[in-house]
Amino acid sequence: MNSKLKHIEHDLLLSRAERLAIPIEATDENLAVERVLVFFAMGEKFAIPLAQVEAVTRIIDIFPIPHTPAHIPGVIRRRGQTIALVNLRFFFYPGTEALIDEDYAVAVRVKKKLFSLQIEDVEGVVNLLKTNILPVPDSYDRAMSPYLSGITRDDMAILNLDEIVMTSNFGTTEIQG
Numbered sequence: 001m002n003s004k005l006k007h008i009e010h011d012l013l014l015s016r017a018e019r020l021a022i023p024i025e026a027t028d029e030n031l032a033v034e035r036v037l038v039f040f041a042m043g044e045k046f047a048i049p050l051a052q053v054e055a056v057t058r059i060i061d062i063f064p065i066p067h068t069p070a071h072i073p074g075v076i077r078r079r080g081q082t083i084a085l086v087n088l089r090f091f092f093y094p095g096t097e098a099l100i101d102e103d104y105a106v107a108v109r110v111k112k113k114l115f116s117l118q119i120e121d122v123e124g125v126v127n128l129l130k131t132n133i134l135p136v137p138d139s140y141d142r143a144m145s146p147y148l149s150g151i152t153r154d155d156m157a158i159l160n161l162d163e164i165v166m167t168s169n170f171g172t173t174e175i176q177g
Contacts, residue, residue, distance in 0.1 A: 032130040038123040038156065039106060041088045045156040047128065052161055054107040054114070056122055069169060070094055076105055076116060083107055084115045092143045110161040133158060
């Protein structure tokens with residue numbers, strides 16, 4: 001009887017393997033993938049389209065610029081370029097006062113503007129199925145929700161950098177020199 005159970009188990013596993021080996025039919029819906037950079041800022045997980053990312057770098061020095069909005073702590077230098085640094089914590093929550101442990105910058109180009117997002121850490125590049133991006137729920141943080149294009153089931157926020165740049169108080173311009 002023991003050999004009969006082994007034979008049945010073998011047949012079941014073989015049948016399951018054959019079923020799983022059949023390719024899934026490709027449809028536009030399950031092929032719609034966006035490559036995104038996943039990172040952490042403000043203790044939360046965010047993603048931005050990889051097409052907008054120019055570089056990820058460790059912040060060595062921040063050079064303060066007088067009379068800039070609070071969310072722009074200054075500029076950084078990267079390969080001879082001077083790039084405005086944007087801190088999302090102060091952009092979303094202007095009255096925030098807290099210690100900031102953000103050692104990385106993600107240089108992005110959006111609507112012909114080059115700037116960097118000050119972030120805590122980088123997770124990496126992933127392929128995100130567009131079907132896994134959900135609309136931002138009404139209960140989501142009101143300070144952030146206008147600047148998100150969606151969230152994932154695991155609560156990763158997809159930043160809409162176009163919306164952030166179009167905000168009247170965003171205030172970055174490309175600096176030459």
